[in-house]
Amino acid sequence: MNYLLSYQNSNLFADPFEMAKFTTSTHGNPQLVDKAGYEYQKHKTDLSGVRIYWRCVKNRNLKCKARMATENNCIVQQTGEHNH
16 A cells, blocks of 8 residues: 555645634624535634534524534534534
8 A cells, every 4th residue: 555645645734624704694693604505693602702603593493403613713613414
């Protein structure tokens, strides 16, 4: 096996965090938009104020469990899947 080739093709050189894209809702509240176009509303902020947790805007209407977390305008965590 060619270890150099497999090392070069690995994701070690990829940026692990996706830059977050933000917009505002019709009520003027901040929203996060992912690559697929799903929108998230701000849910809470951790005690340090660095990590912000977001949940899908369809959370109440459709019981969507998709969530995101951002730090310094980067998406650092994604959990759940959209059901819509």
